Amino acid sequence: MIPAQEILMDINGPLKNLRVLEIGDFISVAYAGKLLADLGAEVIKLEKPGTGDSLRSHGPFPKDIPHIEKSGLHLFLNTNKKSVTLDLATKGGRDLLISAAADVDLVISNLALDDTTNDPLTYESLSKENDMLVMSSITIFGYDTPYRDWAGTALTATAASGASMKIGNPDKVPLWLPYCAADFQGGIHGAIAALLALRKKRQLKQGLHAWISVVEVMASYLGGSGVPGFVFQGVLGSRDGTHRSGFYPWQVTPAADGFVEVITMVDEQWKRFINLMDNPDWANDPRLSDRWLSFQWHKELDAFWHPWMKGKTRSELFKLFSENRIPFQPVNKVDEIVESEHLALREFWHEIEHPVVGNYKIPGAPYLFSQTPWAVYRPAPQLGEHNDEFFETRLGLNASQRTELIKQGIT
């Protein structure tokens, strides 16, 4: 349980000596910032005065009533961060950002490159007063590429990477990876680029700029493009709906009360599955003799064993498959994964107490460190909660200077 107003825990994460500014908007940079902050880095999130990061207006909200402190996506993605309002669209705001960047190790950004056309927030301008500064930019299309100035979202990146053309029914529209999965990938790889560049900085004794392209992450690291398979093997990835071609079976199969993922390349596992169904005659059908060729007959082959699956619930099937070491698992819904006994034993869900929202849970640590653990030291900050600390202590502004900034709408 996180104390509402103060931090009672000592910060012990592996990145506790790292000081970071987060600029930009929405999921990708916020996830990068969260990964750093949850491992102990001090992350100051600079937000637009008045409305803040658009995560705050996105939701989901308790009872669907919009409130800038209550958006679920904000509450998850901004844990452990400090919030400062600063309008980077103004010259005054950008100047203050450069002053603040003099006193940090790292700036992470997903700003579109032309967001502030007249005075772009490039590495060169941000490092004016700090030649040891590292900046990591999360871009959709890349930093020195033909489409660098094009606008993009997680949807754009998923489409551009090639991943979608292999997801969905061949007779219907291809599907994206829902809930901005591509932005989460941008966040993780933007955070990796930041730590790599920090290491390089110590070798060079000089700061540097690093960047990633979300399209490239999805196409290359995630294997979405399908290009190597096409070039080297002449295989064009296809959309196979609830199935995947390649080998058989690989599909989402209906059970009595939902669906089960059925996939195996390993013959021993397939034989154990056949055995579980009391070795029916159809198992000797020649169309199953080489399961790498079987997909073309999947409709006929499915008909042999789908009725057996439909006659059992997911939990009955899961028990049978687990006991027989068969890698078929139920499609759990979000409430079912939340109720998972295994995740409870892992203490995965993390309970938080927030001064405005009250108590709620969030998904917890993506990794368990034995010495310097992931931790939530404080809930997501309220908009501008750390303005005093930032403007007075860090930037040394006095009260009348602060008033002037407020008057000009800079904070």
Added chain:
Amino acid sequence: MPTTTDGPLSGIRVIDHGHVWAGPLLGMSFKDMGAEVIKIQSPTGGSGVSMAGKGMAGTATRDAVDISDPMAYHAFDRGKKSLSLDLQSEDGKEIYKKLVAVSDVVVENFSARVMPSLDLGFDVLTRVNPKIILASLSATGATDGPWRDLVTYGPSLAALYGIKSVLGYHDSDHPQEDQADLDPTAAGHAFFAILAALESRDATGRGQHIDIAQGEACIQRIAEPLMDYFLNGRVAGPQGNRYPATAPHGYYQTSGPDQWISISVRNQEEWEAFRGLALQNSENIANSKFETLQGRLDNQNELDEAIESWTKDYTAMQLTKILQKSKIPAYPVMGALDLVNDENLNSLHRTNITVTDENFSPDSLYRGVIWKLEKGQGEITGPTPSTGAHNVEILIDLLGYEETQVLEFQRNGII
């Protein structure tokens, strides 16, 4: 061919027990950024194989890796060193511990039982070298629990952890197959975690064990429906191409068969610009229901139909250029054939291919190095080693064994 690089991880030595996908990709990430990566393989073959290729574009293969299949063979082990070692034998364990003593990181993606059962769990490794960082990637984590020893693949794990339940068409509850990206998602989180542990090790001199459950790293991406469940008790189903609080948001048919354009409009300002462009050719978009975000969300089927009546007269790239001129997020929905000629993606990949050998063509279509550093950029430094290719170098030069001892290890099947 360069054997060392000025990548940021130069000077870091990694022991790589990776097999199949997540582990080898993690090792490759270290190698591409300048680390020395030693892949441990069984002297008798069989284990330690990275799978790729055959019809599935880098995910799995029906055969053992075949050197005549350049994509499979070089997919994840490029530039690594190979040490063949029988970890069941006492001599093998001894050699292994000597290697641990001079290494920084050990990565493994066995099931949680394997390393402790070899008597090479973290408690043993840390006694040999207190600075060592051991990263264990398993499907469900090292904690005792009902799922600890599950036999699983990425796609079944995505089902188990709820990720698959939201992938499908919004008018059906039947999930669609995914692109099977749990392994690389876990590898990315593991890479980040190890880099963070190196920061703390450099400061304190102490390594640690990192237990990474692939399901827990990957479930982060469905935080939005999870938060909706926690805050409202609502259980999301398949989403199609829709996204909460955003409309229009989807893929729309263009003039060619199975050719689509992605369009996402983030705010009212972009909507006004989009509407202005669409109105020039399609009056359907003028419908007053579409004026506000709420109106668009409430009438999404009609909105999508109106948009498609406009988009179907253009090629995806024509319309992309029109929309991008007004800063509206858009791009064709690309297939592998389109991507071969994609100017933007190719310009990303062409930057750092430096390897040439007969099995490893300097073709721009290998996976490039995705983290771009202004100085000290990573690079691909060599082909995949054959099993045991670096036994002599590692045992004699690095660990100080005599040549006669190495010969005896060979005779006894230790290496």
